[in-house]
Amino acid sequence: MVTDPVREETVRVGLLGCGNVGSALVRLIGENADLIEQRAGVHLEVNRVAVRNLARERDVPLPAGRFTHDAEAVVTDPDIDVVVEVIGGIEPARSLITEALKAGKPVVTANKELLANVGKELFETAEGSGVDLLFEASVAGGIPLIRPLRESLAGDRIRRVIGIVNGTTNFILTRMTEEGSSFQDALAEAQTLGYAERDPTADIEGYDAAAKAAIIASIAFGARVVAGDVYREGIAEITDHDIASAHDLGYVVKLLAVAEELDGEVAVRVHPAMIPVHHPLAAVRGSFNALFIEGDAVGELMLYGRGAGGGPSASAVLGDLIDAAKNLTSGGRGATIGALGRRRARPIDEVESQFYLLMEVADQPGVLAKIADQFGRHAVSIKSMQQRGIGADARLIFVTHRAREADLRATVHALRDVDVVHRVGSVLRVLGDED
Numbered sequence: 001m002v003t004d005p006v007r008e009e010t011v012r013v014g015l016l017g018c019g020n021v022g023s024a025l026v027r028l029i030g031e032n033a034d035l036i037e038q039r040a041g042v043h044l045e046v047n048r049v050a051v052r053n054l055a056r057e058r059d060v061p062l063p064a065g066r067f068t069h070d071a072e073a074v075v076t077d078p079d080i081d082v083v084v085e086v087i088g089g090i091e092p093a094r095s096l097i098t099e100a101l102k103a104g105k106p107v108v109t110a111n112k113e114l115l116a117n118v119g120k121e122l123f124e125t126a127e128g129s130g131v132d133l134l135f136e137a138s139v140a141g142g143i144p145l146i147r148p149l150r151e152s153l154a155g156d157r158i159r160r161v162i163g164i165v166n167g168t169t170n171f172i173l174t175r176m177t178e179e180g181s182s183f184q185d186a187l188a189e190a191q192t193l194g195y196a197e198r199d200p201t202a203d204i205e206g207y208d209a210a211a212k213a214a215i216i217a218s219i220a221f222g223a224r225v226v227a228g229d230v231y232r233e234g235i236a237e238i239t240d241h242d243i244a245s246a247h248d249l250g251y252v253v254k255l256l257a258v259a260e261e262l263d264g265e266v267a268v269r270v271h272p273a274m275i276p277v278h279h280p281l282a283a284v285r286g287s288f289n290a291l292f293i294e295g296d297a298v299g300e301l302m303l304y305g306r307g308a309g310g311g312p313s314a315s316a317v318l319g320d321l322i323d324a325a326k327n328l329t330s331g332g333r334g335a336t337i338g339a340l341g342r343r344r345a346r347p348i349d350e351v352e353s354q355f356y357l358l359m360e361v362a363d364q365p366g367v368l369a370k371i372a373d374q375f376g377r378h379a380v381s382i383k384s385m386q387q388r389g390i391g392a393d394a395r396l397i398f399v400t401h402r403a404r405e406a407d408l409r410a411t412v413h414a415l416r417d418v419d420v421v422h423r424v425g426s427v428l429r430v431l432g433d434e435d
């Protein structure tokens with residue numbers, strides 16, 4: 001049977017930024033041109049590219065004449081149909097995207113920082129102009145997450161999303177767990193391999209994950225959540241003792257981004273946590289990312305893959321670009337972000353978790369009773385206790401049942417004043433092991 005050839009329309013792309021993601025995107029568009037035309041019926045042509053430094057050599061199959069350092073000229077060019085922003089940061093990305101949307105041009109962006117801070121304003125501008133603003137690559141790079149949340153799961157009620165969304169910290173924690181590396185050595189290795197920036201603060205302290213968590217919560221719960229709403233702790237304080245205790249208790253330590261809906265409120269946080277070795281997220285090693293989604297109807301769902309890197313991120317950007325191009329040529333629109341309502345962000349003090357605590361204590365009779373008394377007074381119930389070492393080296397390891405953060409904090413505070421407690425070392429949340 002002979003089928004009609006798919007009608008092919010050329011969509012002219014204006015690219016803002018040609019670094020890791022931008023250059024991989026240009027190459028992918030070139031390599032997969034036939035595939036894209038066959039599958040989507042559009043021909044993508046990167047007509048203009050804005051960069052900061054015109055003299056820089058770039059491994060992309062484009063003539064030099066397509067490059068400019070005038071990003072605004074790309075956006076306003078009447079010969080550009082769709083704009084892709086892969087510059088990063090707030091400005092000039094915010095102004096350029098706004099200008100493109102107001103001119104009726106769909107925009108694809110990979111910019112988590114921008115969306116996590118001023119996403120609402122940009123979505124409203126896109127809505128006002130009736131054009132697409134797509135951002136699949138902004139969370140977890142190559143892993144399709146935004147589209148599954150917005151489209152495939154649009155009819156389900158999402159209860160919780162737990163993500164490993166930062167490859168650098170997952171690499172470091174994996175090295176500490178599997179090779180016994182110290183935090184500093186694992187960080188240095190991540191920097192040598194190019195997984196960590198020279199200034200690793202954004203990754204190590206959880207800022208990068210917090211921006212992604214804000215976007216995840218906004219999409220999963222239709223709520224306006226900005227990066228500043230996200231409670232955040234990084235991994236710099238994780239010690240080899242914590243890693244060893246986790247192993248002994250049947251857990252591994254991961255930096256998690258957790259977005260939950262609790263009685264109509266949203267709780268969004270980023271912190272290291274112990275998860276059971278049999279939890280699917282425990283198997284996410286090295287620089288890989290994953291999202292574990294819990295929905296009423298779908299149950300448990302996990303998405304796994306490369307959360308960063310030019311190729312994986314370009315794959316996600318290109319998916320969005322094809323979507324935007326198809327919508328443009330057909331006169332349609334992708335799934336829109338509806339009104340993002342303000343919901344109460346549940347403060348961390350009111351959130352419940354299980355906890356792991358490590359204490360250095362005097363090795364003498366009556367110690368346990370004094371410690372247990374403090375837990376009891378603050379309504380924190382002990383699930384298990386183990387002793388490690390003897391004499392001056394005696395350490396107690398507790399895992400609690402679910403308790404409010406505020407109660408746990410009060411317990412730790414009180415324990416510091418108990419004479420037989422020399423030191424409360426680490427306190428870590430335990431997730432995925434609900435009693």
Ligand SMILES: NC(=O)c1ccc[n+]([C@@H]2O[C@H](COP(=O)([O-])OP(=O)(O)OC[C@H]3O[C@@H](n4cnc5c(N)ncnc54)[C@H](OP(=O)(O)O)[C@@H]3O)[C@@H](O)[C@H]2O)c1
Binds near residue numbers: 021
């Ligand atoms: N890299 C990843 O793995 C990854 C993953 C997911 C999402 N993202 C996001 O994707 C975006 C881009 O990341 P990237 O890693 O590709 O960054 P990058 O390698 O630093 O590239 C940034 C590009 O933007 C250009 N640029 C900077 N300021 C500009 C300006 N004022 N006008 C025009 N061009 C300008 C730079 O030009 P020059 O080349 O001349 O310096 C460069 O080509 C960021 O939002 C990032 O968060 C990245």
